[in-house]
Structures are given as C-alpha cells and as structure tokens.
Amino acid sequence: MIEVQELTKTYGSFQAVQGISFGLEQGEIVGFLGPNGAGKTTTMRILTGYHPATQGSARIAGFDVQTHPLDVKKRVGYLPESVPLYLEMVVSSYLNYVAEIKNITRSKRKSAVADVMERCGLTHMQSRVIHNLSKGYRQRVGLAQALLGNPPVLILDEPTVGLDPKQIVGIRQMIKDLAKDHTVLLSTHILPEVSMICDRVLILHQGRIVAKNRIDALSNTRTVTLHLSGAAETIRGILDQPAEVSGVTVAGQQYTVSYTPEARLDIVNPALVRALVQAGVDVQRVEQKSRTLEEVFIDAISSSDAEVSHA
Amino acid sequence: MRSIWIISKREFKSYFSTPVGYVVLGTFALISGLGFSYSFIYYSFTTETPAMYDLPAVPNLEEFFLSEYMVYCGLMMMFIGPLITMRLLAEERNQGTIEMLLTHPLRDRDIIFGKYFASLGMLLLMMLTAGVNLGVVYYFVDVEVAVLLFGLLAFFLMGAAFLSMGLFVSSMCQSQITAATITFAVYFVFFMLGYLAGDAPETLPLPPDWPAQVQSLLTSGYDVSLSMMKNVSIDAHARQMAQGIFQPADVAYYLLFIVFFIFLTFRSLEMRKWRS
Numbered sequence: 001m002i003e004v005q006e007l008t009k010t011y012g013s014f015q016a017v018q019g020i021s022f023g024l025e026q027g028e029i030v031g032f033l034g035p036n037g038a039g040k041t042t043t044m045r046i047l048t049g050y051h052p053a054t055q056g057s058a059r060i061a062g063f064d065v066q067t068h069p070l071d072v073k074k075r076v077g078y079l080p081e082s083v084p085l086y087l088e089m090v091v092s093s094y095l096n097y098v099a100e101i102k103n104i105t106r107s108k109r110k111s112a113v114a115d116v117m118e119r120c121g122l123t124h125m126q127s128r129v130i131h132n133l134s135k136g137y138r139q140r141v142g143l144a145q146a147l148l149g150n151p152p153v154l155i156l157d158e159p160t161v162g163l164d165p166k167q168i169v170g171i172r173q174m175i176k177d178l179a180k181d182h183t184v185l186l187s188t189h190i191l192p193e194v195s196m197i198c199d200r201v202l203i204l205h206q207g208r209i210v211a212k213n214r215i216d217a218l219s220n221t222r223t224v225t226l227h228l229s230g231a232a233e234t235i236r237g238i239l240d241q242p243a244e245v246s247g248v249t250v251a252g253q254q255y256t257v258s259y260t261p262e263a264r265l266d267i268v269n270p271a272l273v274r275a276l277v278q279a280g281v282d283v284q285r286v287e288q289k290s291r292t293l294e295e296v297f298i299d300a301i302s303s304s305d306a307e308v309s310h311a
Numbered sequence: 312m313r314s315i316w317i318i319s320k321r322e323f324k325s326y327f328s329t330p331v332g333y334v335v336l337g338t339f340a341l342i343s344g345l346g347f348s349y350s351f352i353y354y355s356f357t358t359e360t361p362a363m364y365d366l367p368a369v370p371n372l373e374e375f376f377l378s379e380y381m382v383y384c385g386l387m388m389m390f391i392g393p394l395i396t397m398r399l400l401a402e403e404r405n406q407g408t409i410e411m412l413l414t415h416p417l418r419d420r421d422i423i424f425g426k427y428f429a430s431l432g433m434l435l436l437m438m439l440t441a442g443v444n445l446g447v448v449y450y451f452v453d454v455e456v457a458v459l460l461f462g463l464l465a466f467f468l469m470g471a472a473f474l475s476m477g478l479f480v481s482s483m484c485q486s487q488i489t490a491a492t493i494t495f496a497v498y499f500v501f502f503m504l505g506y507l508a509g510d511a512p513e514t515l516p517l518p519p520d521w522p523a524q525v526q527s528l529l530t531s532g533y534d535v536s537l538s539m540m541k542n543v544s545i546d547a548h549a550r551q552m553a554q555g556i557f558q559p560a561d562v563a564y565y566l567l568f569i570v571f572f573i574f575l576t577f578r579s580l581e582m583r584k585w586r587s
Contacts, residue, residue: 048414052584073416084411086321088328100317101415145411 318425396477505544
C-alpha cells in the first residue's frame, strides 16, 4: 500500500531523512518511533505530498507522490503533528468544510460527518467553537478530520498526544479496529503504545531507519535464565554442550544461557531442559526475558550512534 | 471550480465569525460617508459662488466631485486592504491549516483563487456601501447612470488591484501583522510614485557642458522612468474612468496588475517545492 524507496530530504545542508526505504502492506499498522528530530514528521509530510522529496520515491496505492499528488491525496487521511484547525469555526461546520474539500457528495456528507463525530466522541461537542475546546478534544477533531471520507491509508502524526488515559485507550482501540480495512502509519514517542497497537515498528534515528521488524522479534532476547539445583559440574557440562549456546554466566543457582543468533529458541530450549531433567537436575524456573521496547529503542539508537562515530 | 467556491465561502464566512469583517465594513462606511458628506457640501458651496473658491465657472460634477470621491474610496483601500488580505494565507501558515489544505485533494489554484475571491467579496460589500452614497447623488442630481457605474468600476478595479498585491504579501508571511505592514508599505510606494512623478521637473536639468551623447542618454532614460512612474501609480488610471471616460488602457492596467500579483502568489505557494 505504501512503498518508500531511498527517500532523502535535505534542508540546506541538513539531511533530515537519509535514504530510507520501507513498505506497508494493506491492513498493516506500522509505528514510526524515534527521538525528536529523527525525521518522522518529515517522512510523513513527504508521503502526504506536503513536502517534496529531495531524492528517492514514495508510492501510495500505486500512485507516485510527486507525479500524481491528487490521486494520492484522495486516498490518504492525514493528521499532522500540529492539528490544523480553524479556531473560529464550530466543530460540525469545520468537519463539514473538510468533507466538502474531500469531495464527499452532499447526500453523504451529513452522515459521514455524523459518523466520524460519533467515532471520535465529538457528538456532544459538535456545536462548540473549536477555540473553546481542550487540547484533547482538538486532537479528536483533528483525528475526525483525517478519518472523514474513509480513506484507505491513514497517516497519523502522534495521534494520542494530549488525550487523557481513557481517551487514549479509546483511540488506540479505534485505530486497531480501523486496521481491518485501512493501512495505518503512525508516529509516537510512547513506546508501550507501539507494542499495543502496531504490527511492526520502524525506528528512525537521525534520518535513518536503525531497526525495522515485528515487535515480537525486536523484543525477543537471545538469552534464557535457568534456576537450577544440582551438581554444578553436571549442569555446566550439559549447558555448554549444544552448538547453539554461545556463553553461560553463573550467579549462584542462576544460569544465564546466551544463544547464537541462528539458534531457534523454541527447539533448543526444550531440548536443554529435557537433558537437564534426564541428568537429575531440578529445574526450578525457566525465564526468557523479553526486552522492553525502551531497551530495544535505546539499543538501536546507541548502536547506530556507535556506527556513526566509527565511520 | 467547486473547490474554489468551497474555500471562498469558508474564508468569506470567517470574516464575519471574527470581528474583522464588521470592523472593516464599519470603518469604511464611516470614513467614506464622512468624505462623501464633506465633499458634497463643499461642491454645493462652489456651485453657489464659484468665484469665492477661485473657480472661473460652476465646476463639473463628475470631474470635481464624483471622480474625486471614487478615487478617494479606492485610496481608502490602501488602509483597509491590508486588513482584508493580511490573514488570507499568513493565518493558514500560522495556524498550520495550510498543511491541511495542501494535503487534501486541492490544487494551488483552488486555494489562491478561493482566497482572492473571498477578499473580492469584501470589496463588493464595500462597493455596496459606496453605492448607497452614489444612490443619493443619483436621486438628487441629474447625472447619467453610466457615470456612476464607471465610478464604481474604477473603485472595484483599484480595490481588486490592492487586494491581489495583499494576497501575494500574505502568502510570503507567517504573521498577520508583518503581512499588513509590508502590504501597506508597498501600497504606499505605488501611490507615492505618481506624486513624485508629478512634482519632478519635466526635463532633466543637466550641466550644458556635458557631451551630447551623455545628455541624450540620460534625458531619454529620465523620460522613460518619469512616464513609468506616472503610469504605474495606482490611482492615476482610476481618475478618468471615474469621470465616465472609458479607456481600455486603464482597465488593462488594473487587470495586468492583478494577473501579475496572482502569478507571484502561485510562485510563492510553489516555493515550498523548491526548498529542498
């Protein structure tokens, strides 16, 4: 649905985005993660046709963003980072205006506006002037604006900023529901949010993608901690045996086994436990810690920093 | 076309959902009304006793009063125009709503013409106000309707020219205050050029001992720039039109003026594509 190839954006001498490539399949929710100034917003702006790319190409639903901007814009719902609202307008007339711009026919306009207001919890606020709304409600109006007309692709720049916890849960659920027939690219600083909503994550840092993978793959570690009671030598003998084990550290009865990157944990782990039990070692506990997204994020960023400083 | 209308409609409405529209129309009604009353009273005095005002005969209504009034209305656009145009694109930039417009299925022309037509809508309302004053003249004085209509046309063209320039300045700015100030400055330069040209000597005074080639070069350069200054002045072309004298060149001046600044506005919006 979205294909990005070697996308580069430079502002003067500053390279905001440096040759990134990625793709989104239909129905996927992908999270853009990165520190401030990583190039998330710039990439989204290129995808929505607000900024042209310096180099590289981006296609949405098969249309090139630069050569067929109108075809792309018809298919994309975009919530910019700073919510674009006319503060002097009333909520319902603002949404009606957006519906008009999106070329929703008069007969469908009223129900389309009512529908997005319902979904974003704005129905009781529809006759309020936007200027008087709280940040959370303004954010919801922005989201409603993006959803209007049911575009197949949604690009949401920090959709849950400024919402209260209850609203955040609601919006997250809504985005998950949308994924059934939409493709969603969203950016956020909130790491748990990504693991909750997204199928995949793209971590951006200084204009480069430093990690792209499924959430579970990123958060998996290659180590298992075993709590064992038995003769230490027997245990070491068994643990050191498989070729997949790259190292063992011992702390009392805790044995932390590191596997090589090729090892398939779902096969090696049970085999190891079986061997221990057969040797008469009591297996108290097996822990496979998954890294939190914070750890993944910081690892990804610091390893890319290290690469840069080596180069 | 439909998108132009949608944008235009919202923009025009927003003049009246903020105080701007009322302030602009109220101010115009007040000042143009005062100017009208004063000059009408003055004119009626001169018709009673022309000699007291150093006039050889009863002055011509169109030339002495109507034309002056319409040009006065047009010149008021110099002060009111910036208030109408300052928000058009600067506000969109400031609020970030330009990002919404540019990421929706709209063309640049929808945005630019939509905005411009909304400002012309304000001008039409102002013409209506001035039209009431002209209606009073028509009721009391035996004057041709065509003269009054040409007067309004002169006002419209002058106003539309001012607004197109304001739209361009607004497209370059993020702050409304900056937009209004620069717009006023540019208006004023265009206005003053005519007066500067009027006060400048007809021929360039040069020392007679300079070589003839230099003399002729400088003189012809001076003549060209003098006539350019006279003709580029924004009120010069309205004066004759407001007397009911129609000259295609006068209308063409304003149309070209508008086309030029609308063209610049297109380039200014496109600038986002060059900045890479």
